[in-house]
Amino acid sequence: MIRLITYTFISFILLNAAIFAQIYVAPNGNDSNTGTIDQPLATLQKAQGLASAGDTVFIRGGTYNFRQDQISRVVSNLFACVTYLDKSGTEGHTIKYWAYPGEKPIFNFSAVKPANERVVGIYVIGSFIHLRGLELTGIQTTIITHTESYAIYSRGSHNIFENLSLHDNVGTGLRHYYGGNNLFLNCDSYRNWDNVSENKLGGNNDGFGCHPNSSGTGNIFKGCRAWFNSDDGYDIIRSGAAVIFDSCWSFYNGYSTSFESLGDGNGFKAGGYAYDPASKIPNPVPKNTIEFCIAVRNKANGFDSNHHLNGNYWYNNTAYENNINFNMVNRESLQADSSIWENGYNHILENNLSYKAGSSDTAYIDTSKNILSHNSFNLGLNISDKDFVSLDESELMAPRKADGSLPDINFMLPAPGSSLIDAGVNIGFAFSGKAPDIGALETNYPTVVKSLKNILPNNFVLYQNYPNPFNPITNIIFKVPYTSNIKITIYNSLGEKIHTLIDELKNSGTYKIQFDGSYLPSGVYFCRMAIHSNKLNVTNNSIVKPMLLLK
Numbered sequence: 172m173i174r175l176i177t178y179t180f181i182s183f184i185l186l187n188a189a190i191f192a193q194i195y196v197a198p199n200g201n202d203s204n205t206g207t208i209d210q211p212l213a214t215l216q217k218a219q220g221l222a223s224a225g226d227t228v229f230i231r232g233g234t235y236n237f238r239q240d241q242i243s244r245v246v247s248n249l250f251a252c253v254t255y256l257d258k259s260g261t262e263g264h265t266i267k268y269w270a271y272p273g274e275k276p277i278f279n280f281s282a283v284k285p286a287n288e289r290v291v292g293i294y295v296i297g298s299f300i301h302l303r304g305l306e307l308t309g310i311q312t313t314i315i316t317h318t319e320s321y322a323i324y325s326r327g328s329h330n331i332f333e334n335l336s337l338h339d340n341v342g343t344g345l346r347h348y349y350g351g352n353n354l355f356l357n358c359d360s361y362r363n364w365d366n367v368s369e370n371k372l373g374g375n376n377d378g379f380g381c382h383p384n385s386s387g388t389g390n391i392f393k394g395c396r397a398w399f400n401s402d403d404g405y406d407i408i409r410s411g412a413a414v415i416f417d418s419c420w421s422f423y424n425g426y427s428t429s430f431e432s433l434g435d436g437n438g439f440k441a442g443g444y445a446y447d448p449a450s451k452i453p454n455p456v457p458k459n460t461i462e463f464c465i466a467v468r469n470k471a472n473g474f475d476s477n478h479h480l481n482g483n484y485w486y487n488n489t490a491y492e493n494n495i496n497f498n499m500v501n502r503e504s505l506q507a508d509s510s511i512w513e514n515g516y517n518h519i520l521e522n523n524l525s526y527k528a529g530s531s532d533t534a535y536i537d538t539s540k541n542i543l544s545h546n547s548f549n550l551g552l553n554i555s556d557k558d559f560v561s562l563d564e565s566e567l568m569a570p571r572k573a574d575g576s577l578p579d580i581n582f583m584l585p586a587p588g589s590s591l592i593d594a595g596v597n598i599g600f601a602f603s604g605k606a607p608d609i610g611a612l613e614t615n616y617p618t619v620v621k622s623l624k625n626i627l628p629n630n631f632v633l634y635q636n637y638p639n640p641f642n643p644i645t646n647i648i649f650k651v652p653y654t655s656n657i658k659i660t661i662y663n664s665l666g667e668k669i670h671t672l673i674d675e676l677k678n679s680g681t682y683k684i685q686f687d688g689s690y691l692p693s694g695v696y697f698c699r700m701a702i703h704s705n706k707l708n709v710t711n712n713s714i715v716k717p718m719l720l721l722k
Contacts, residue, residue, distance in 0.1 A: 197231035225264035232274025252294035260299030270304025281309030290320040303333040310340035312367040319375045334575040346380040351387035357394040357575040364401035373401025374434040385411040402434030413457035425470025436470025443477030449505040456481035472498040482517025489611040496525040500535040516540035522595035524610030545596040558589040601699040633700040633714040640719035643689035655704035
């Protein structure tokens, strides 16, 4: 039974019976201090020693200039880790390493240059850990042969990496191996380039890498951005388990900031085994999901299957001015000596948008071996610049919203009257209009002549659910300015309807309902509020918010 509470009359205060510690770290701190707000510590390493499951380590704003003598551990005689997080939280009680509210901690590793070792800013091997709001820069490389350094190196499970900024490192922004059920949320990784080792082109330096083993399921990238990384934006080569990319952006990868050619330059390198022998290929080969993502002006491919020995799910993605926008290349078979330049198979591509590719919209796609439905490149649409509200690429680098989510952009948003609007197929995701739009950005234009500002009155509000992430119950609050029919529905990341919470007439007011996800697995879900009112002159206005369930 769902309880509806009008805020005008009733408010609630939730009291948690458990008492958890708060530990403080500051640039002017000292590890001999007690870790209170008045006597903060100097390092996360010391804070971890004091923290227990459920505790929060608050990191005060300012610049932390790390010294080489602060390397806490060398792993496998190779990885020189400044911070080594091996203490785990528990389910429902993560250990939180959070930026202090309203402040920006900057970790500068430029003085950490150990010879013959790979530098790691933060090595995370523990589980149920939550990093939020940190900026990591200046990671160095000293080895001149094949090597790689990392701002963050992750090997745990059930961790959250949120609102992290990883930039200007002589190494990869974030690389994950082995573990599962990790959430990489609203993170930026940019201008990372190893100009020291091998040919100095940074061919190993990606914005994000994710390479779980076969049991490492449930890894999700949500709302992340990668740009001007010397190799790829996102790379999941040899992943042993399926990875999900949801609403992520990748642009200008494979280039320096002056567009000098560097590494491979793929936006999303979604799998692949290339020359690997059959004994090293997971069975079954995982099928990754790439949905509502944007790839722009990457040197090689926008979306690349990278010789993936199975198909992936490609839903509602937008590719613009990549050399090849959608490349589904595969290899002939599992045999190591077979051709690796063959048509991909078992891919499902639906509602994808390709525009102004450098050489071709698609490559290695055989319609007899894949499912292609309602993509711009197989619908025969005559697309021009006029089909978009904006082609200003600078919008992709706009500041994030206050809550860390991606900025609202008009770049590649279908313009009123575009043939891309309502041209997709309903595959289960929430949409506005008669059918989904083609591409990553869904429009919400009225059916009568109205200005863009009048699509939906500002006083209709669906607030972000709280808590978020949640386990297993979260609150959903919405505001109705005048009598309207309100329908609130929960969808999973594949667009499948999970549950309708309400579908009824509501008077003006602010309402709260609870959603119980105890019967659902961890993952990204979406709450859609659909509104019907005679005052709107349209019948299908909606607002969608992401929800993150972590168990």
